[in-house]
Amino acid sequence: MKTAQILEVIKKPLPARAFQWKGVSAENKKELLHFLEETGCPDIDIFSLTEKELSIHTLEGKMQVQNGAYIICGNANEYWAVREDIFLNTYTVIDGPNSATAVMKKYLAITNTIDDEEGWLLIDAFSLEEARHIAKADSKTEDLLAINEVSVNDESGVSHSFVINE
Structure with a gap:
């Protein structure tokens, strides 16, 4: 069968x-x-x-x-x-004049995990607030230490090298 x-x-x-x-x-x-x-x-x-x-x-x-x-x-x-x-x-509320054409961005979150270790999450989200919510909801996240929008240095989107967007 x-x-x-x-x-x-x-x-x-x-x-x-x-x-x-x-x-x-x-x-x-x-x-x-x-x-x-x-x-x-x-x-x-x-x-x-x-x-x-x-x-x-x-x-x-x-x-x-x-x-x-x-x-x-x-x-x-x-x-x-x-x-x-x-x-x-x-739902994620997308504010601003470009909300109809909003695009996902990449965010790098640094967390304390439930194993008491440092964790890194690469998150696709429409806004920083949505990325924070996703990071905090991760099953291994104990505390969110930092989160920043990043640019990935590789066109394929797969890379371990990031540029923090200030």
Whole structure:
């Protein structure tokens, strides 16, 4: 009997736009409409707003939007809601005028490991804050000692020689 090949995968980072819903109020309704206008929402009827709640009609069905949740507009102009804690753990906020064309950078993190040794991590991330989060989440990291953006001296991206970008 053949067994299925098990693949190790990483979810591709795809840009999306988000808006935090803070509950039903006149101001929040205006902000939601502004978000939908800015994202080019093709069908405003997928949103249902009552005096008590907001819901989105997604491909998976009706989704109630909790206060504090983020409304996401994906690449195909689809909308869904993500609880605040999940959003903060799985999305990276890219700020600035070039956010739509943001590129990953390389960061070198120096850590104290759980084995009480010095560790080095080469991290691909969109921002220094995201790189810090990745370094601290590493299973062997006890403390983050330093982190800097680096340039790799080898075009293939494989090298042990780095230039720290000041």
